[in-house]
Amino acid sequence: MGPRSQEPIIRVKGLNVGFGSKRVLMDLDLDVPPGQVTGFVGGSGQGKSVLTRAILGLLPKQSGTIEVFAENIDRLSPAERRALERRWGVMFQGGALFSALTVKQNIQAPMREYLKLSQPVMDELALLKIKLVGLPPDAAEKFPSELSGGMVKRAALARALALDPELLFLDEPTSGLDPIGAAEFDDLIATLRATLGLSVFMVTHDLDSLYSICDTIAALADGKVIAVGSLSTMLASDHPWLRTYFHGKRARSIVAPDHAAMGAQS
Amino acid sequence: MSNSMPAEPAFSVESDGETLRLVLRGAWTISASRTLENAADALAAAGRGAARVAIDFAGVARLDTAGAWLIDKARARMAAGGSATEYRSLDSDQSLLLREAAYAPPAPEAKGKRRPVVDFLVRLGKWSAMIAGNVVTGVSFFGELAAAALRVIFNPALSRPTSMIYHMESFALRAVPIIVTINFLVGSIVEQQGLYQLRRFGASTYAIELIALLVLRELGVLLSSIMVAGRSGSAITAELGSMKMREEVDALRVMGMAPIEVLVLPRILALIFSLPLLTFIADIAGLGGGMVTAYVYEGISFQAFITRVQDYIGLNTFLVGLIKAPFMALVVGLIACVEGFRVQGSAESLGRQVTISVVNGIFMVIFVDGLFAIFFAGIHY
Structure with a gap:
């Protein structure tokens, strides 16, 4: 994989984003370490998606700098920008698969755009991605409208992986999946991280995912990142929102058994 | 880097x-x-x-x-x-x-023998079945709509006047500028040709009757209907289609609201009320166009133009155009709604149904106009 620099793969400094008079992100700072799975949590409407969209360049920002792969995304020429976009893969919450294309064509869309590969090899690679994300081979020829919710997620991940990106953005990857499917999805992301040296930036609410695959967790509240660190840091934090989040009823199953026992007694 | x-x-x-x-x-x-x-x-x-x-x-x-x-x-x-x-x-x-990423040989694709004739027949059969299916759904949709209309007539509390007025605003009020413009232009263009042709016989004043007859009987209602099919028919199909794609139609259904009453009836009623209004405006604009052209080319004063129209054009001519309008609206609305509900999951299918809605809407408007022409000729009206 070559030497991994410890330079953060995403560095956000003093980011301000707002809509009209409403400010969503206020002087937000965030460093995402490379080669790790970073889970990003926050209450609904706190701006998790806004931050993700700002990093991806889908939302204008009022001020602040965003660096991805140690490059300031505002200072890139259109060609450099395209080269950068090729190095990341994005999986949207609803999948955002192109509804007029089959799953296979969806996966091949970025390959066609950026690479010159022969059709048989593109077909093989698309089928490989389909296998990697755990879809049955016959899903290749299906249209997104013919897929179940879980299959749409997997197909969207396959498309995000089409160019073997270095950085993967996942927006609520396990929402809408059954617990078994969600666990498989977590394993899949862990495997991909291990094999591809992938950095993953994952917006999630799934406590199991946070527990099982996230190396780092960042929490967003009131337009700022209130804590960054491992799960144990989060559990030890006494910020009221984090306490509710990680020690609430739904969190009991993931924290260590003694925590759970304490929770049951109180 | x-x-x-x-x-x-x-x-x-x-x-x-x-x-x-x-x-x-x-x-x-x-x-x-x-x-x-x-x-x-x-x-x-x-x-x-x-x-x-x-x-x-x-x-x-x-x-x-x-x-x-x-x-x-x-x-x-x-x-x-x-x-x-x-x-x-x-x-x-x-x-x-x-x-x-271990290599796995691709599963051999089942390659059936290619039989062009059979394939063609299969496609032809599927296509015929689809056309027949379209007719059946069209008729059943019309039936559902009639049943819903009857329910509303006997129980006016079910009617949705707010929704209807809202749609009338977009179908009628917002269409006024474009309807006025195209009818004024077409009125003046036709009048100009009429004047040129009839001037050779020294009968240019007959061009006034020509334009009045043409605008009131045919052009006003036809141009309005075509504009509404393109403007509102496409909007209805796209709205209903995207609602269907996002399961909003199913949501209505499980909440016990019949989509036909909630979505279709207000839109079709709004069209039925809007199109006669637009036709009236179109008639006035078309006559206005003719009047201006007659003044510019032949020096016929507005007063003379209006008097001649009053003397030689009966009320029946005006009514023939106006009577057709609600039927045109019904045809356009039905097609737009049927096509909207036929949208499948993909963006491509939405585009296809909107196209079909507009093309079929305009075709049916012209076809129905032909039927009316035969009918009115038959009853000497």
């Missing part, structure tokens, strides 16, 4: 006694594109015929799933050629990657 561009995928061949060693180097990643593909093909060719082949990963700078897949595919081809193959100097990441 922290990591400089790694070298292109390549390999060297070393003979090691019995074993042929293929030493890989460079970045075997998908960004190498065609180079990667060619390197993998060359790899398979290099190993062909050797009794034992070892693929050495010591010099591989980067590897991704595409590279792993193609290398493993090359290995599988050597193995199929009778070579004993093995990997050497794999680090743990690479062996994991090779396991995840």
